[in-house]
Amino acid sequence: MTRLLPLHLSGATVRRRGKRLLGPVDLTLDAGRLTVLLGPNGSGKTTLLRVMHGVERLSEGRITWSGPDDIVERDQAFVFQTPIMLRRSVLANLAYPLKLAGVGRATRNALARDWAQRIGLGDALDTPAPRLSGGERQKLALARALIRKPQVLFLDEPCASLDGAAMRDIEDLLRQASSDGITILMATHDMGQARRLADDVIFMVSGAVHERGNAQTTLATPETKALRAFLNGDILP
Amino acid sequence: MNDITQGLAEAARLVVTRDPDLVNISLLSLRVTLTALVIASAIAIPLGTMLAIQRFRFRRTVIAVLNALMGLPPVVVGLVVYVMLSRAGPLGVLGLLFTPAAMIIAQVIIITPLIASVTHQAMRDLWAEYHDLLISMNTTKAQRIATLMWDGRRTLLTATLAGFGRAIGEVGAIMIVGGNIDNATRVLTTAIALETGKGNFALALGLGFVLIGLAIVVNLAIHALSRTEREGRW
Ligand SMILES: Nc1ncnc2c1ncn2[C@@H]1O[C@H](COP(=O)(O)OP(=O)(O)O)[C@@H](O)[C@H]1O
Numbered sequence: 001m002t003r004l005l006p007l008h009l010s011g012a013t014v015r016r017r018g019k020r021l022l023g024p025v026d027l028t029l030d031a032g033r034l035t036v037l038l039g040p041n042g043s044g045k046t047t048l049l050r051v052m053h054g055v056e057r058l059s060e061g062r063i064t065w066s067g068p069d070d071i072v073e074r075d076q077a078f079v080f081q082t083p084i085m086l087r088r089s090v091l092a093n094l095a096y097p098l099k100l101a102g103v104g105r106a107t108r109n110a111l112a113r114d115w116a117q118r119i120g121l122g123d124a125l126d127t128p129a130p131r132l133s134g135g136e137r138q139k140l141a142l143a144r145a146l147i148r149k150p151q152v153l154f155l156d157e158p159c160a161s162l163d164g165a166a167m168r169d170i171e172d173l174l175r176q177a178s179s180d181g182i183t184i185l186m187a188t189h190d191m192g193q194a195r196r197l198a199d200d201v202i203f204m205v206s207g208a209v210h211e212r213g214n215a216q217t218t219l220a221t222p223e224t225k226a227l228r229a230f231l232n233g234d235i236l237p
Numbered sequence: 238m239n240d241i242t243q244g245l246a247e248a249a250r251l252v253v254t255r256d257p258d259l260v261n262i263s264l265l266s267l268r269v270t271l272t273a274l275v276i277a278s279a280i281a282i283p284l285g286t287m288l289a290i291q292r293f294r295f296r297r298t299v300i301a302v303l304n305a306l307m308g309l310p311p312v313v314v315g316l317v318v319y320v321m322l323s324r325a326g327p328l329g330v331l332g333l334l335f336t337p338a339a340m341i342i343a344q345v346i347i348i349t350p351l352i353a354s355v356t357h358q359a360m361r362d363l364w365a366e367y368h369d370l371l372i373s374m375n376t377t378k379a380q381r382i383a384t385l386m387w388d389g390r391r392t393l394l395t396a397t398l399a400g401f402g403r404a405i406g407e408v409g410a411i412m413i414v415g416g417n418i419d420n421a422t423r424v425l426t427t428a429i430a431l432e433t434g435k436g437n438f439a440l441a442l443g444l445g446f447v448l449i450g451l452a453i454v455v456n457l458a459i460h461a462l463s464r465t466e467r468e469g470r471w
């Protein structure tokens with residue numbers, strides 16, 4: 001398999017209407033890790049994820065994947081904070097990425113059924129996806145992102161408005177994906193979730209990477225005052 | 238009131254006896270309108286979808302022109318088509334004036350902007366909803382258009398039904414370019430105008446009720462067809 005990673009960002013900056021939303025960010029993302037993006041609201045987590053995924057353009061700087069362009073585009077997936085449901089059935093939503101890839105109907109429906117089973121929607125194959133509950137939608141969005149076995153998965157606060165059960169299901173899926181070798185970068189504002197899942201953490205403040213490192217040590221003994229305050233639940237200036 | 242009951246009775250009589258004139262007139266109405274609808278939809282739906290998802294020069298101009306055309310008085314459309322198709326006009330050699338083809342041309346011009354505009358609005362909303370996902374999944378332009386048209390098919394159906402309603406009830410342009418010639422270009426609306434002018438209110442009303450009935454039947458039929466997919470409402 002052609003590897004996409006490591007991913008390098010150098011001087012990555014995003015400006016919109018004269019305002020700097022992100023950067024400059026210098027960052028390397030290595031293969032096989034589950035990295036959690038932390039930071040207060042507006043610190044640039046969403047923008048950073050979108051830039052890496054290529055749905056947001058850089059104003060300055062460079063972003064360099066290790067693989068060729070076609071693989072880069074094909075082998076990554078994104079789960080948005082508010083899941084986007086196609087106005088189709090659960091089955092058709094799951095099969096959609098496979099359909100785009102030209103997978104035959106029988107194969108894609110079989111795979112979609114398997115995934116529906118895994119996320120507890122095996123009995124709701126024909127239900128219109130927009131009718132699902134928030135937790136079900138987010139699980140569906142995650143399964144749809146994983147169904148083509150991406151090398152890299154980005155998630156933007158996937159559990160922002162979910163109850164405990166749905167969150168547990170999602171975390172289980174993420175652990176499984178991670179142990180299957182998928183590299184994961186996830187923004188969250190849930191410290192508990194960060195402690196449960198993260199191999200590494202990246203802490204952002206006002207558009208810049210403020211501190212990063214191995215999750216256990218960084219969360220236990222933060223080096224910067226800002227991260228210490230953030231972990232304490234203090235309001236950052 | 239008396240006129241209306243008489244009109245209803247007349248409508249019933251026309252339908253029950255399958256009055257040959259009525260049948261011919263109704264069939265021509267349907268043929269002209271459905272042909273115009275197919276042609277207009279084939280132009281308007283891809284155009285409306287493209288306007289929704291594609292950025293290009295003059296896009297705003299095209300939208301403004303469409304919206305302006307939507308408000309065109311049909312009589313003016315009829316007049317322009319008449320001038321174009323008349324013997325001395327630029328398309329006079331085709332000999333289409335006072336034929337069903339001329340009526341179809343006029344109807345296409347009248348309803349294409351309407352269908353394109355409704356399509357554009359619906360596809361724009363759906364595109365806003367799907368944008369990030371479809372970009373993220375690295376879809377080709379053709380895949381985006383196919384996805385939007387498929388998932389928006391109910392709204393597209395509504396757009397075409399609106400076009401059908403406008404076309405089948407249209408009289409001014411049809412009268413001018415078709416000429417309301419018996420057994421050739423007479424349709425329900427022009428027959429109604431004619432009978433009203435002659436003072437045959439009962440017959441005119443009868444034709445009117447048949448026209449309304451036809452419009453309802455076509456609407457129901459299309460809706461029934463779309464529902465056979467056995468999908469719930471979104
Ligand atoms: N499209 C946009 N136009 C202008 N400002 C934006 C836009 N999107 C986000 N921002 C701003 O960019 C900054 C970073 O936002 P974001 O990446 O969403 O942060 P986070 O996800 O950490 O909350 C914020 O100040 C936000 O208000």
Ligand SMILES: [Mg+2]
Pocket residue numbers: 045046047156
């Ligand atoms: Mg965010």
